[in-house]
Amino acid sequence: MGAVRLTGVRKLFGGLEVIRGVDLAVEAGELVVFVGPSGCGKSTLLRMIAGLEDVDYGTVEIAGQDVTEAAPARRGVAMVFQNYALYPHMTAFDNLAYGLRRAGVGRAEVDRRVQETATLLQISELLPRKPKAMSGGQRQRVAIGRAIIRKPQVFLFDEPLSNLDAALRVEMRSQIARLHQELQATMIFVTHDQVEAMTLADRIVVLNAGQVEQIGTPREVYHAPANLFVAGFIGSPAMNLLPATLGANGITLGSGRVLGGRAGRGEAVTLGVRPDRLTPADGDRAHLTGRTTLIEHLGDETIVHLQPDAGPKLTMKLKGEVAARLGDRIGVHFDIEGTRLFGADGRSMADDRA
Amino acid sequence: MNDKRRASGRTLRMLPYHALMLAISAVFLLPFYWMTISAFKNNAEIFANPVTWFPDPVRWSNIGALLTRDDFPFVRQFMNSVFYAGTVSVLVVVSCSLAAYAFGCLRWRGRNLVFGLTVCALLMPAIVTFLPIYLGWSRLGLTGTYWPLITPFLFGDAFFIFMLRQFFMGVPRELMDAARLDGASEFRIWWQIVLPQVRTALVIVGLFALVYTWNEFFMPLIYLQDRQDFPLSVGLFTFQSQRAAEWSVSMTGALLTALPMVVLFLLTQRLFQRGLSSTGLK
Numbered sequence: 001m002g003a004v005r006l007t008g009v010r011k012l013f014g015g016l017e018v019i020r021g022v023d024l025a026v027e028a029g030e031l032v033v034f035v036g037p038s039g040c041g042k043s044t045l046l047r048m049i050a051g052l053e054d055v056d057y058g059t060v061e062i063a064g065q066d067v068t069e070a071a072p073a074r075r076g077v078a079m080v081f082q083n084y085a086l087y088p089h090m091t092a093f094d095n096l097a098y099g100l101r102r103a104g105v106g107r108a109e110v111d112r113r114v115q116e117t118a119t120l121l122q123i124s125e126l127l128p129r130k131p132k133a134m135s136g137g138q139r140q141r142v143a144i145g146r147a148i149i150r151k152p153q154v155f156l157f158d159e160p161l162s163n164l165d166a167a168l169r170v171e172m173r174s175q176i177a178r179l180h181q182e183l184q185a186t187m188i189f190v191t192h193d194q195v196e197a198m199t200l201a202d203r204i205v206v207l208n209a210g211q212v213e214q215i216g217t218p219r220e221v222y223h224a225p226a227n228l229f230v231a232g233f234i235g236s237p238a239m240n241l242l243p244a245t246l247g248a249n250g251i252t253l254g255s256g257r258v259l260g261g262r263a264g265r266g267e268a269v270t271l272g273v274r275p276d277r278l279t280p281a282d283g284d285r286a287h288l289t290g291r292t293t294l295i296e297h298l299g300d301e302t303i304v305h306l307q308p309d310a311g312p313k314l315t316m317k318l319k320g321e322v323a324a325r326l327g328d329r330i331g332v333h334f335d336i337e338g339t340r341l342f343g344a345d346g347r348s349m350a351d352d353r354a
Numbered sequence: 355m356n357d358k359r360r361a362s363g364r365t366l367r368m369l370p371y372h373a374l375m376l377a378i379s380a381v382f383l384l385p386f387y388w389m390t391i392s393a394f395k396n397n398a399e400i401f402a403n404p405v406t407w408f409p410d411p412v413r414w415s416n417i418g419a420l421l422t423r424d425d426f427p428f429v430r431q432f433m434n435s436v437f438y439a440g441t442v443s444v445l446v447v448v449s450c451s452l453a454a455y456a457f458g459c460l461r462w463r464g465r466n467l468v469f470g471l472t473v474c475a476l477l478m479p480a481i482v483t484f485l486p487i488y489l490g491w492s493r494l495g496l497t498g499t500y501w502p503l504i505t506p507f508l509f510g511d512a513f514f515i516f517m518l519r520q521f522f523m524g525v526p527r528e529l530m531d532a533a534r535l536d537g538a539s540e541f542r543i544w545w546q547i548v549l550p551q552v553r554t555a556l557v558i559v560g561l562f563a564l565v566y567t568w569n570e571f572f573m574p575l576i577y578l579q580d581r582q583d584f585p586l587s588v589g590l591f592t593f594q595s596q597r598a599a600e601w602s603v604s605m606t607g608a609l610l611t612a613l614p615m616v617v618l619f620l621l622t623q624r625l626f627q628r629g630l631s632s633t634g635l636k
Contacts, residue, residue, distance in 0.1 A: 052531050073537035085528035089550040099536035146532075 001186045002063025002076060002153030003028045004049060009058035011044060011210075018044055020210040021058070026154075028063075031180050031187040035197040036207035037233065042190045045207070046156050049188065051075050063153045073102070075154075078147035082159040084139040086131040092118075092142045093127040099150050117149045120182075121175075137168045144176070148183070157189040161196065173199060194236055198222070206230050228346040231272045237303060237315040239340075240278070244271040251341070254311050257287050261336045269349065270342040275303070275317035277338035280324075286331025290314065292324055306330060389612070392605035393417075400601050416606045425597070428607060430582055431589035435611075438500060438574070438585050439567040445507040446563040447556050450514040451522075455544045457515065458522030459530060469519070475512040480572070488576060502577045503570075507563075514559050521555035522548065558625050565615055586611045 004026040011019035019041050026032045034042040047053040049060055051072035059068045067075045078099075086095050093114055100110045118124040121141050131139055140160060147155055157176070161169045177200055180187055191197055197204050198218045206213040206221060206229070213233075214226040225231035231239045245252045246264025251271060253259065259271075281287075290308035302322040306314045314332065324330060341349045392400050393416060394409040420428055456462075457469045491502040525548050533543045549556065571587045578584055584592065590611055594604050619626065 047531075050531075050535060052534065072531075072534045077535065079532070079535050081528040081532065083526060083528055085526065085532040087529065087532070087547060098533075098538075102537035102542075146536075150536075 001028045001184060003061075004154055004186065004188065005059075005061040006045075006049070007059045007061075009045070009048060009060065010056050011041075011048060011053060012056050018210050019048065022210075022212055024205060024212065024215065026186060026188060028186055029184045030202045031189065031200060032203050032205060033189045033191060033197040033201035034205050034207055035191055035194065035234075036213075038192065040207045041210040042192075042207045043158055046079075046158055046188060046190050049075075049154070050077050050079050050156050052079075076152050077154045077156055078150050078152040079156040079158060080140075080143050080147050080160045082162050084131070084136075084143040084163075086139055086143055086146070088131050091128055091130055092123065092134070092145075095131070095142055096127075096145050096149050099146065103150075113149055117145045120148070121145045136164050137172065140164065140172060141175075144179070148179070153186065155185050155187040157187065159190055159192070161191070161193070169196075176200065194234060204234075206233060208233075224348070225272070225340065226348050228270060228272075228342050231340065231342065231348075235274060237275050237317065239272045239274050240312075240314050241342075242271045242273070242311055242314075244269050246341075251336075251339075253288060255288060255309070259287055259334055259336055259339075261339070262341065268344055270346075272340040272342060273334055274338060275315040277335040278314065278316040279333045279335070280316070280318070280322075281331045281333035283331070285333050287334045289329055289331045292326055292328050292330060295322070295324060295326060297321065304330070306332065308332075386612075389605050389608050392602060393609040394606075396602050397599070400605075413602070416602055417610070420603055420606045420610070423603070426589065426593045426603070426607065427582060428586075428589070428610070431584050431586045432610075434583060434589075435568055435585040435587070438503060438570075439564050441500075441504050442507050442567040443560045443564040445504065446511055446514050447560045449508055449510040450518050450559060451549065451552075451556060452544065453510045453515045454518035454522045455540075455548060458519040459525065459527075459544075459548060460540070472510075472512050473516055476516065484576070491577065497577050498579050498583070499577075500583075503573055511563070514563065517562075518552070518555055518559055521552045525551045554625065554628065557622075558628060561618065561622055561625060564618070568615055 004024075006022050006024040009019055009022045009024075010017060022045060034045060036042050044053055048055050049062075051067070051070060051074075055068050059066055061067065062075055062077065086092075087098065090098065096114045096117060097110045100113060105113075114127070115124070118127055121144060123138065123141050123145060126134060126138055126142060131142070134142065140163075143160070160176075161172050164172060173196060176187075176189075179185070180200075189196070189200060201218055203215060204218055204221050205215050208229050214221055214230045216224070216226075221230055221234050225234060225239070228241060232241060243254050244259075246262060246267045246269055247258065248263055248265075249258045250260040250263050251258070251269075253271075288308045288311070290306040292304055293307050293313070294303075294305035296303040296305075300320065302318045302320070302324075304316040304318060304322065304324060306316060308314060316332065343349045391407070391409050394412045394414065395406075396413060396416075399406065399409065420426065453472070457465060457472075487502075488497070491497050496502055529547055529551070530543050533547045538546065568585075569587055570585075571591065574585050574588045575591075578588065581589065581592065586607075590604070590607050593607065597603070
């Protein structure tokens with residue numbers, strides 16, 4: 001399995017720079033997930049690795065070879081597309097065999113590898129069928145089979161689960177994770193679904209406006225976001241971000257309430273706190289109070305949206321059912337251990353723990 | 355009960371509309387009907403007063419007479435038409451689908467400009483360019499043959515390229531990307547992946563080209579000189595202009611010339627409609 005290295009990769013569409021200098025090293029056998037909002041360039045970057053988009057500046061290396069100018073088929077990559085991209089006029093067998101035939105593999109070997117792949121993915125009964133006679137999940141399994149059969153250096157997945165319903169998505173997600181374990185393959189996976197990113201990835205690459213905002217393990221990007229963008233993007237509900245100052249007695253909210261923790265000389269900062277680090281509180285324990293504007297009962301947890309007396313809205317994630325009603329006044333306590341600090345430039349402050 | 359009354363009310367309201375449509379259809383069909391009945395009459399019956407709306411007797415012998423005339427080699431000209439229209443039809447499908455693939459499925463610098471110029475060719479009346487092109491063929495010594503009539507279609511036809519491009523643009527880009535990753539060349543992608551997705555469009559374009567060429571009159575008239583080489587469109591015209599008085603033979607020839615296209619149209623009516631609606635002509 002091959003490592004992937006991108007160095008100073010840039011892409012321009014007309015005058016618009018959609019990929020703005022990406023440096024990235026994916027280790028052999030690693031599963032890396034590109035995540036970011038729509039239009040951030042994650043699919044374009046994946047297509048550049050595949051050779052389906054030209055690289056305007058920089059280099060792409062796969063398994064130590066510079067493949068920047070190489071044709072897609074010569075890069076040793078296979079790709080699974082969002083809409084499956086199975087050839088509609090061919091049976092599943094022919095879809096799986098097409099790439100091997102193009103590579104000049106003999107008939108007996110093609111048959112053997114198709115059967116082997118079909119057994120691995122439990123799609124043997126689908127082999128004589130055309131895509132229109134298959135369900136979405138079956139098509140996606142055939143599409144994954146088409147990628148596996150070529151034994152590529154790198155697997156590329158472009159939002160492969162987006163078109164599936166919720167239950168099937170969970171099933172396919174675990175199947176991809178299992179394949180990664182079994183094949184020990186290098187995989188790059190594009191998604192806008194954070195749950196997919198958090199559950200599948202060895203490392204997550206957070207992209208925004210064609211740039212890498214942070215590269216790290218799921219725990220790192222969740223617990224130690226590098227900047228305000230990552231803090232606001234990773235996690236659902238998103239991290240609460242409040243204006244604050246570092247006073248002599250510690251972090252001070254806009255209302256003047258001192259939370260304690262890191263002291264300073266009046267520097268303006270943004271305080272980031274995950275919704276599960278906020279708890280209801282009364283009296284002196286409450287750092288601020290506000291009215292509930294929306295309550296979402298999810299069964300095992302309740303999401304409470306709150307408009308404080310001053311400052312931006314807050315979201316709390318509370319365990320179990322909560323008795324609060326819309327319009328109630330609630331006091332909120334901040335768990336200072338679970339907060340992060342961001343400087344005026346939006347970057348996480350050195351030793352950003354409050 | 356209410357539903358029934360509402361339905362009958364609607365039928366009554368639609369009655370004038372359908373009556374008008376029928377009347378307009380009759381106006382269009384009348385010449386064709388007149389040609390058909392005249393093909394089975396003799397000259398006296400055609401010009402009889404009062405008009406007879408059905409031939410009596412039906413003169414089937416007109417067909418035999420037409421097929422055996424020396425001054426109107428109908429069978430030979432019919433085969434010329436089949437060759438001319440058939441070849442052009444196949445060439446148009448191949449060349450235009452290649453061009454449409456380049457314009458609709460590939461990204462390359464200057465694509466829109468070249469496509470714009472191609473569409474501009476649609477706006478240029480053939481009569482404007484005919485003289486220099488004729489002189490060119492004449493210098494090559496190829497007038498009097500089918501080369502000048504067929505060869506241009508090796509390079510596509512602006513209208514059909516435009517039409518096919520619309521269909522090609524509807525083929526998902528991921529299919530072609532998947533084929534590229536599978537190691538297929540662009541030619542193979544065109545042939546094995548894209549063409550099967552636009553089969554209907556190819557049939558439509560082939561049919562359009564067949565009908566246009568079958569009825570094409572001007573170009574064969576200019577380039578061909580020998581009666582034996584004429585397609586039916588020109589052969590019928592020259593016969594009519596030389597034997598103006600022989601209306602029944604003329605009408606039999608006209609009927610047999612039009613018949614293949616009418617039958618073809620009836621068999622493929624739906625495809626024609628789809629083709630017209632996809633080009634914005636309908």
